[in-house]
């Protein structure tokens with residue numbers, strides 16, 4: 001039986017999440033006008049829109065309506081490379097545009113803004129990383145997809161969170177020692193699961209690092225039957241209290257498959273769009289990021305993903321601005337560890 005306090009807490013949480021999140025200052029009319037313009041431009045420019053799960057739901061909806069896709073970074077690049085269109089508009093962050101270019105050099109890759117980056121990418125500059133690798137030549141270098149083309153080119157393997165465990169298990173079976181970069185939380189999770197000898201780079205995602213186990217436990221008192229879904233870029237204390245841990249695609253699947261009707265989700269709230277599609281009768285609650293003294297309940301949204309908007313998608317298509325270029329020699333080197341992951345993934349799914 002819920003107490004009065006529990007009920008008022010529930011109302012507070014529900015009101016917070018019920019607020020309509022319109023991008024910027026756009027009115028409904030502006031949104032419809034932008035969407036119609038983008039649909040026309042995509043046809044005119046022989047372009048396809050691919051969007052990450054963390055982008056604004058309006059962008060995800062538009063990608064689906066126009067035959068594009070909404071996916072994680074690897075699937076975005078793979079999908080884009082198989083499309084007949086000559087231009088890809090990549091709504092996400094810069095390393096996703098670069099990955100698309102690495103896999104599809106013949107295509108023109110446009111982004112709503114090249115300013116959209118990632119704290120993991122920023123925190124792993126190539127010169128420092130290269131020196132670190134050079135100092136440990138007997139270690140296999142495994143880097144997360146959230147890195148620059150230059151860092152990928154220095155690696156033996158690129159992994160995404162959806163395949164990291166399998167790749168590292170494979171390397172552990174071969175008796176390899178690895179350098180892992182850049183996310184220390186995902187690295188700690190992978191190390192714990194596989195027991196591999198790992199040297200870790202000290203990077204973190206500024207969104208996932210902020211989730212608090214204490215805040216989630218407090219929220220569980222308000223929603224005692226809720227399951228907790230956690231992305232492994234979150235701190236260990238948060239991963240430990242999860243009912244399901246996984247990549248974006250794996251969390252969407254868990255949202256559908258778990259019997260719980262209420263789900264507390266510790267990843268960017270943009271993912272709710274696809275979770276709601278996968279499990280329309282369930283309720284999704286943002287995991288808290290604020291500590292007890294904080295003024296906000298949750299800030300679970302990536303500031304760089306939020307830079308993607310309908311307005312700058314129009315500008316990208318109209319003006320051809322914010323095009324992604326990767327030096328050809330670098331691209332060829334960066335493709336090798338990426339292709340290795342794709343081949344490994346294809347082998348697993350055979």
Ligand code: SF4
Nearest residue numbers: 118119205206207302
């Ligand atoms: S959510 Fe984190 S990992 Fe993803 S793009 Fe933003 S900063 Fe990078």
